[in-house]
Amino acid sequence: MLKFEDVYFAYAGGDTITGVSFEIGRGEFVALMGENGAGKSTLCRLCNGLLKPSSGRVAVCGCDTARTRTSALAKYVGFLFQNPDRQLCKNTVREEVELGLEYAVADKAERVRRRDAMLELFGLDGDREPFGLSRGERQKVALASVLAPEPDILVLDEPTTGLDYRECAAIMGVISRLNSAGTTILMVSHDMEVVSDFASRALVLNGGRLIGDGAVRETMRARRVMNEASLLPAQIPSLAMRIADLGAEYAGAFTVDEMVSAAANARGSARP
Amino acid sequence: MKGFLDYVDGNSVLHRLNPMTKLIISFGLCASCFLTQNHAVVAAIALFDLCLGALAGISRRSALIFISLLKLSAALFLLQVFFVRQGNILLVLPFGLRVTDAGVSFSALFALRLAAVTMPLSLMLSITRMSDIANVLVRYLGIPYKYAFVLTTAMRFIPLFTEEMAGIMEAQTARGVRFDTGNFFRKVRLLLPLCVPLLISSVRRIEVSAISAELRGFNLRGRSSGYKRYSFGANDAAALFICVMIIVASAMI
Structure with missing residues (x-):
């Protein structure tokens, strides 16, 4: 679905992405992690042709992004920006959700069906003015308008930034359901709890280089990679590793349920 | 390239000038473009602006700004040249449009002026911090x-x-x-x-x-809360002298 082959990209100030290669298959949920300035947003922009690689090749659903217009790639790649306000430009939520469809779907009836389905999925009032909504609601509108054309790949640049727990859970719930239905997700996030709860694979960037690529569980336990990228694992795997360092058998716990189970087992084996 | 109004850090002789001197020079160069009706003088001032950019260590940036301004000037030239009716007709076009020698001369001067007038202001903003501009406006001009x-x-x-x-x-x-x-x-x-x-x-x-x-x-x-002082040295005097010479020369030619 998405393939980076030895990709380099440089802004005027110097190299930003250096020799990055990876491939993401259909239906994968991949988290992109790294400290600020590591090149995460740049890498995302390379995915839909907003930036073209200086050398190497980026292919989306078989299309070379260097030779395809970004607006043409929009039918394959949905891109949710960190700041939803940049995506909103219509007077009502309904018009906003329909905007992306105007370029992707020719049939009016089909556009209306998809628009209404999105409004229902996100529980949005189509008559509301987008800029009068809360930050979380605006993020939902932006996500609904990105999802309406039903792209094969969804690139999310820190979708939960600035959201409270309820808003975050609602947004991630929708994204997770889409992923279960086969949509490929590439998500930038600094929230390790969100990454550990939802992503199955992690890419770790540091200084524009890809220093880690593997299952989220393994990546979060790879102390060298996490340290090099200045990242802290989510709380449960972090706690499990700390306890494991003391000699107890908790190292495998990754979720709350697994930790509870490991604690119960440890308690059971400790009883006479 | 940074935006054309962004400050570019540096330690060139132009960067070190008193901000008031830089303001006077930039407005002086603008004035000299309007004092002359000679195309060559305006073009020379535009070239002088480019030399100032090189002296400030931002030659590439000033060249890019100059090229952008030339593109805009060319568009304005084309808009103007068809609507000046005075002078000898050089070219007759459909829809009653005509190109005259006076039209070409006026439009060329107008286009050259646009580039030559905008360059010094852009250069001044490139080598002067906004806070320094605000301070000198308050301290020296009483704003x-x-x-x-x-x-x-x-x-x-x-x-x-x-x-x-x-x-x-x-x-x-x-x-x-x-x-x-x-x-x-x-x-x-x-x-x-x-x-x-x-x-x-x-x-x-x-x-x-x-x-x-x-x-x-x-x-x-209050008015007295600004603490920064700006010295006025030999470089400032020399720069102002050159600026006055340019103004006088452009008024006379």
Whole structure:
């Protein structure tokens, strides 16, 4: 679905992405992690042709992004920006959700069906003015308008930034359901709890280089990679590793349920 | 390249000049463009602006700005040249349009002036911090600080708005809006709805800045609260002398 082959990209100030290669298959949920300035947003922009690689090749659903217009790639790649306000430009939520469809779907009836389905999925009032909504609601509108054309790949640049727990859970719930239905997700996030709860694979960037690529569980336990990228694992795997360092058998716990189970087992084996 | 109004850090002889000297020189060069009716003099002033850019260590940036201005000047030249009726006819075109020698001369001077007048102001802003401009406006010209602050803040916001607009266009392109088309008129038509998010984000940003300034006691600031002093040295005297010579020469030629 998405393939980076030895990709380099440089802004005027110097190299930003250096020799990055990876491939993401259909239906994968991949988290992109790294400290600020590591090149995460740049890498995302390379995915839909907003930036073209200086050398190497980026292919989306078989299309070379260097030779395809970004607006043409929009039918394959949905891109949710960190700041939803940049995506909103219509007077009502309904018009906003329909905007992306105007370029992707020719049939009016089909556009209306998809628009209404999105409004229902996100529980949005189509008559509301987008800029009068809360930050979380605006993020939902932006996500609904990105999802309406039903792209094969969804690139999310820190979708939960600035959201409270309820808003975050609602947004991630929708994204997770889409992923279960086969949509490929590439998500930038600094929230390790969100990454550990939802992503199955992690890419770790540091200084524009890809220093880690593997299952989220393994990546979060790879102390060298996490340290090099200045990242802290989510709380449960972090706690499990700390306890494991003391000699107890908790190292495998990754979720709350697994930790509870490991604690119960440890308690059971400790009883006479 | 940074925005054409952004400050570029440096330690060149032009960077070290008194900000007031830089202001006087930039406005002096602008004035000299209007004092002369000679195309060669205006072109020479434009070249002098480029030399100043090289002296300030921003030759590439000033060349790029100059090229952009030349493109705009060329467009204005084409708009003007068909509508001046005086002079000898050089070319007759359909729809009653004609090109005259006076029209060519006037339009060329107009286009050259646009580039030569804008360059010194852009250079001055490239090598002078906004805070220094505000300070000298208050200290030497007696402008109330609030007005100087408004002026410098407005200048500071221009590159931010440019960046915001670029971000909005990027976001819309990613949604499938065809900003990456080569059709200029279609691009302009697509741009109009984007004024809404730009306006809203601008108002929000300005509101946050205003609240932040008030929270830091902006309204308590008096005239005497500025502490920075700017020396006036031999370099400033020499620069002003050269500027006066250019003004006098352009008025006489």
